[in-house]
Amino acid sequence: xxxxxxxxxxxxxxxxxxxxxxCRSLDFQATTMFWYRQFPxxxxxxxxxxNEGSKATYEQGVEKDKFLINHASLTLSTLTVTSAHPEDxxxxxxxxRDMGTSNSPLHFGNGTRLTVT
Amino acid sequence: xxxxxQTQPGMFVQEKEAVTLDCTYDTSDPSYGLFWYxxxxxxxxxxxxxxxxxxxxxxTEGRYSLNFQKARKSANLVISASQLGDSAMYxxxxxxxxxxxxxxxxxxxxxxxTL
Numbered sequence: 343x344x345x346x347x348x349x350x351x352x353x354x355x356x357x358x359x360x361x362x363x364x365c366r367s368l369d370f371q372a373t374t375m376f377w378y379r380q381f382p383x384x385x386x387x388x389x390x391x392x393n394e395g396s397k398a399t400y401e402q403g404v405e406k407d408k409f410l411i412n413h414a415s416l417t418l419s420t421l422t423v424t425s426a427h428p429e430d431x432x433x434x435x436x437x438x439r440d441m442g443t444s445n446s447p448l449h450f451g452n453g454t455r456l457t458v459t
Numbered sequence: 460x461x462x463x464x465q466t467q468p469g470m471f472v473q474e475k476e477a478v479t480l481d482c483t484y485d486t487s488d489p490s491y492g493l494f495w496y497x498x499x500x501x502x503x504x505x506x507x508x509x510x511x512x513x514x515x516x517x518x519t520e521g522r523y524s525l526n527f528q529k530a531r532k533s534a535n536l537v538i539s540a541s542q543l544g545d546s547a548m549y550x551x552x553x554x555x556x557x558x559x560x561x562x563x564x565x566x567x568x569x570x571x572x573t574l
Binding site: 376384385386387388391428433435437447448449451452454455 | 462487494496501503505506509532550558562563564565566567
């Protein structure tokens with residue numbers, strides 16, 4: 343089945359630094375990927391839609407300058423948390439759908455747990 | 460706007476018994492998809508089952524079945540013959556069909572399977 347790989351699985355960084363998270367579709371092409379954020383014991387909230395070859399679409403309330411998204415190829419999207427602060431500590435998870443298969447579900451990466459100290 | 464509601468923050472079920480996790484939704488769009496995902500403590504999101512709004516029959520996948528009642532706007536997940544490994548968070552989600560699966564999630568239900 344379709345696999346989405348996310349890296350790193352966890353990262354600890356100091357306040358003020360930037361962190362890049364990668365999301366790769368391993369055996370299918372994804373023109374669109376999605377980035378979600380999940381606080382402890384809460385649901386997943388969509389942050390942005392990553393579009394290959396064009397600008398990402400951000401959900402209301404998400405700072406585009408803080409959460410930079412780049413979808414450089416049909417298999418890779420990156421999320422960069424710039425100038426991270428402790429309140430950015432969260433679980434970030436990406437997802438993608440195999441556009442070549444009808445009715446295929448959204449496949450998720452294993453997530454990245456970010457801790458900002 | 461779409462809205463997903465899961466009213467059960469936590470559920471307990473005995474091993475080998477069946478359990479129903481509730482999900483109701485609200486949308487004005489006639490075309491939509493309903494999903495259930497399992498999230499174990501490791502954090503990964505595991506796809507379980509999908510129901511399209513125009514599907515005539517309830518979806519089934521192994522021990523998982525979806526009780527789809529369109530008029531009531533409910534899409535409850537039924538897990539039969541529960542196993543200890545079923546203990547996890549379960550999320551109901553909805554998408555507009557044809558939007559490349561932009562999902563709106565419910566708040567989740569934590570299922571605990573006991574001996």
